[in-house]
Amino acid sequence: MTTTPLLEAIGLSKSFPGVKALDGVNLRLAPGSVHALLGENGAGKSTLIKALTGVHRPDAGSIVVAGREQRFADPAAARAAGIGVVHQERNVIRSFTVGENIVMERMPRSAGRIDWSKVRGEAAACLALLDVDLDPATPITELSSAQMQLVEIARALYTETRVLLLDEPTASISGAESDRLFRVVDRLRDDGRAVLFVSHKLEEVYAHCDTVTVLRDGESVLESQPLAEHAHDEIVDTMVGRSLGSLTVPTRSAPRDVAPALELDGVTTTAGHHDVSLAVRPGEILGLYGLVGAGRTELAHAIVGLERITAGELRIDGSPARIRSVRQALQRHRLGYVTENRKEEGVFLEQSITRNIAVTVWSSLARGTGLVSGRREREVVSRYVDDLDIRISSLNQLAGRLSGGNQQKVSLAKWLAASPRILIIDEPTVGIDLRTKRAFYELIWRLADEGLAILLISSDLAEMITLADRVAVMDRFAITGEVENDHDYDSMSREVIRLIHADADAL
Ligand SMILES: Nc1ncnc2c1ncn2[C@@H]1O[C@H](COP(=O)(O)OP(=O)(O)OP(=O)(O)O)[C@@H](O)[C@H]1O
Ligand SMILES: [Mg+2]
Numbered sequence: 001m002t003t004t005p006l007l008e009a010i011g012l013s014k015s016f017p018g019v020k021a022l023d024g025v026n027l028r029l030a031p032g033s034v035h036a037l038l039g040e041n042g043a044g045k046s047t048l049i050k051a052l053t054g055v056h057r058p059d060a061g062s063i064v065v066a067g068r069e070q071r072f073a074d075p076a077a078a079r080a081a082g083i084g085v086v087h088q089e090r091n092v093i094r095s096f097t098v099g100e101n102i103v104m105e106r107m108p109r110s111a112g113r114i115d116w117s118k119v120r121g122e123a124a125a126c127l128a129l130l131d132v133d134l135d136p137a138t139p140i141t142e143l144s145s146a147q148m149q150l151v152e153i154a155r156a157l158y159t160e161t162r163v164l165l166l167d168e169p170t171a172s173i174s175g176a177e178s179d180r181l182f183r184v185v186d187r188l189r190d191d192g193r194a195v196l197f198v199s200h201k202l203e204e205v206y207a208h209c210d211t212v213t214v215l216r217d218g219e220s221v222l223e224s225q226p227l228a229e230h231a232h233d234e235i236v237d238t239m240v241g242r243s244l245g246s247l248t249v250p251t252r253s254a255p256r257d258v259a260p261a262l263e264l265d266g267v268t269t270t271a272g273h274h275d276v277s278l279a280v281r282p283g284e285i286l287g288l289y290g291l292v293g294a295g296r297t298e299l300a301h302a303i304v305g306l307e308r309i310t311a312g313e314l315r316i317d318g319s320p321a322r323i324r325s326v327r328q329a330l331q332r333h334r335l336g337y338v339t340e341n342r343k344e345e346g347v348f349l350e351q352s353i354t355r356n357i358a359v360t361v362w363s364s365l366a367r368g369t370g371l372v373s374g375r376r377e378r379e380v381v382s383r384y385v386d387d388l389d390i391r392i393s394s395l396n397q398l399a400g401r402l403s404g405g406n407q408q409k410v411s412l413a414k415w416l417a418a419s420p421r422i423l424i425i426d427e428p429t430v431g432i433d434l435r436t437k438r439a440f441y442e443l444i445w446r447l448a449d450e451g452l453a454i455l456l457i458s459s460d461l462a463e464m465i466t467l468a469d470r471v472a473v474m475d476r477f478a479i480t481g482e483v484e485n486d487h488d489y490d491s492m493s494r495e496v497i498r499l500i501h502a503d504a505d506a507l
Contacts, residue, residue, distance in 0.1 A: 004067045006031050006194045007052065007083065007163045012061035014051050016401070018393035021047040023218040024061065029163060029194040034185055036205045036227060037198045039215035040239050040433040041405025042391035045198050046088050048215065049165050053085045054078040066162075079105060084156030088167040088198075088404045090148045092140050099123035099136025102155045126154040131180050146173040153184065164188060165196045168404065170204060171431040172340075174292035174459070182208050200405070200433050202232055214238045240435050247438050247466070249487055250445055254284040254469040259318050261453035262303070262335070262422050266312035271298035273477045275312070280422070280453040285444065287468030287485070288457045289496055295477035296457045297340055300424050304329045304337045316422070336420035338412060340427045340457070347411045349400030353392055356399050357381045357413045384413035387443055389436055405431050412440070416447070423447070426457040441467055465492045473499035 005028040014022040021044045029035050037045050050056045052063060054072030063070050065081050072078040078085070092101050099119050108118035123136035132150050140148065149169060156164055166185075170178045185195050185208060199205055205212075205227070212230065214222035222230070222238050230238075237243050260279035267276045273295055280286045288296050301307045303314060305323040314321050316333050329335040348356055358377045381395060388409045392402065399410055408431050415423065428444075429437045444467060448454055458464050464471055465487060472482045473496055481499040485492060 003030055005029055005064070006066055007196075008064040009048070009052060010062045010064065012048065012051055012063070013059045014047055014056055015059055020218050022051060022058070025215065025218070025220045026223045027196075027213050027220065028224040029196060030211070031192045031194055032189055033211050034189050034195045034197055034209045035224070036209035036212040037196055037215070038202075038205065038212060038235065038239055040435060041409070041431075042403040043215040043239070044218040045215055046167055046403060047218075049085060049087070049167050049196070049198070052078070053083055053165065076105075079159055082160055082162035083165065084159060084161035084163065085165040086149065086152045086156055086167065086169055088171075090145055091152060092148050094141050096140055097136060098127075098134055098138045098140055098143070098151055101140050101151050102126050102136070102158055105155065105159055122158070123154070126158050127151075129157065130154055130184055146177055149173065150177070150181075153181070157184075161193070163194045163196070167198045168200070168431060169197070170199055170201060171404075172427075176292075178204065200431065202235065202434075206232070216241055236434055239433070244435060244438075247441070249466060252445065252448070252469065254448075255281055258282055260315070261317055262455065263315040263318075264299075264303070264312065265315065267302065267309055267314065268311040269298070269302040269307050269309050271295065271302060271307040271477070273299060273302065276474075276477075276479055277312075278472050278479060278482075280455050282421070282451045282453045283448055284470070285448050285454045285456055285468050287464040287471040288455060288474060289459075289461065289464050289471050289500075290474035291500065292459060294474045294500075296474050297426055298477070299474070300337060300339075300426055300455070300457060303424065304335070330418060330420065333422065334418075334420045335422040335424070336415040336418050338415045338423070338425040338428065340430075347399050347407050349398065349407075351399060352396045353385070353390070353399055353402070353410060354378065354381045354395045356410050357384060357417050359414060380417050381413075384417050387416075387439065388413055389439055405433055405436070408432055409436065416443070420452065422453045422455075424455045424457070427459065428456070429458075429460070429463060437463075461493055461496065462489065464496075465489055471496060475500050 007029040009025055009027040012022050012025045025048055039045050047056065051058045054075045054077050070081055096104065102123040103119050108115045108122055120136045127134055130150060130153060169181055188195055197209055209227050211224055212222060212227045213220055213224055214235065216239060258281050261282045263279045265277050268274050276299065278286065290296050298307060302309055304326050321333060323329045326337050329337060354377060358381055378395060385392060390409045391406050399407055412428060429440060444454065456468055465485060468485050470482055471485055473480050483495050
């Protein structure tokens with residue numbers, strides 16, 4: 001039996017200057033399905049979503065909604081046709097409250113005036129549907145990016161949505177928040193609606209999706225297939241266009257007899273850490289694992305001076321150090337800090353790729369003469385563009401025109417290009433495709449072999465076990481233990497989980 005798809009793309013094409021982002025793409029979203037849209041960074045996933053929702057006008061092809069061809073002049077027209085969307089970039093009105101952001105497309109009115117108590121009531125009902133504990137009166141700017149995303153989902157559900165398109169909704173939210181999101185997704189499916197789901201996390205794709213489309217270089221190379229008929233490795237190879245094979249983890253012998261480059265000794269901070277001690281030697285990768293909210297990012301903040309150390313000592317190369325800013329960390333100590341919030345903090349969207357990567361290079365390149373030649377700058381930048389396989393049409397392209405994952409890579413490249421001696425990286429591979437993840441792992445191993453001291457914060461336990469030499473576990477702003485990494489997933493994950501709960505058991 002064939003059912004009429006709720007939404008269908010037939011031969012959709014879209015070009016930007018220098019790149020054919022979509023090339024004859026076909027997609028069918030059946031009622032009651034959760035459809036995965038997969039592909040490497042820059043494959044065209046977000047462009048497809050924008051072409052389907054009136055953000056971009058397709059150059060060719062058609063969009064069919066429940067059997068009727070549609071042309072959306074703008075996003076409002078797509079919404080009116082029952083298509084809800086949460087884009088990869090946050091899309092909220094910053095001067096509005098949470099509630100106003102949710103109902104803004106259909107402000108409740110009575111007697112011609114906006115009915116504010118209704119705004120709050122209806123927004124609260126939407127949030128309750130999502131199990132989100134937020135007051136509609138909260139200014140939206142007080143929210144984390146993950147919370148803003150939930151507000152955007154609430155907004156998409158507020159209008160009559162038959163099809164919900166979610167562009168990497170789980171890239172930067174915690175496991176608990178993802179679970180909540182998937183409960184909503186499951187409910188929509190059971191209700192006979194359709195969800196399109198973009199993610200680089202194949203485990204969750206297999207757990208929640210039933211059908212799949214794979215894009216590669218703008219073409220749909222696998223079109224609306226039952227997911228269960230395609231094994232994990234086959235899907236990966238289809239995305240990449242060749243067999244990716246398996247990753248070889250090098251046998252590294254992290255140096256033990258050298259003095260630590262970065263050391264915390266009994267540190268207490270204004271963020272709430274107590275008695276935190278850890279040490280990273282040159283050439284070593286120390287993993288800092290913990291659940292979201294355990295205090296890992298805040299510890300990084302304390303090291304670079306964004307939080308204050310109130311007791312204990314921070315030492316760099318054995319000497320006590322007081323760092324006041326990220327800039328000072330780099331200039332005085334050659335300590336680089338790649339923040340978790342790269343999309344908001346890491347990339348200047350209106351600047352070229354070269355400028356973005358070169359900002360941190362200036363301080364190291366300009367040393368001595370105070371000048372950086374354009375040629376030298378381009379050399380350094382091109383090297384990292386190659387290393388991380390950043391998909392660009394030219395070095396002068398604006399960073400804002402890159403796909404989301406490629407923007408992430410630009411912000412990583414920026415810090416690597418500064419040739420730091422100590423690097424703190426927070427959630428390095430969020431939103432980055434599998435192949436680049438591997439290229440990044442290899443780069444990190446190479447940098448460590450060259451003597452870089454690396455503190456790696458990640459919520460991805462598999463990533464931690466792949467990369468780290470040792471893993472320190474943090475729970476509620478304290479270190480609960482440290483494990484030597486034997487790279488055996490089962491024994492390591494057991495040990496790490498035990499340490500996370502060590503404190504709780506003792507209570
Ligand atoms: N507004 C734009 N102007 C110019 N080029 C663009 C624009 N938007 C996207 N592109 C280009 O189109 C291609 C596809 O980008 P898209 O954002 O759709 O990729 P994606 O599959 O969503 O990747 P990611 O996983 O990194 O989010 C890329 O080469 C990108 O640089
Ligand atoms: Mg995208």
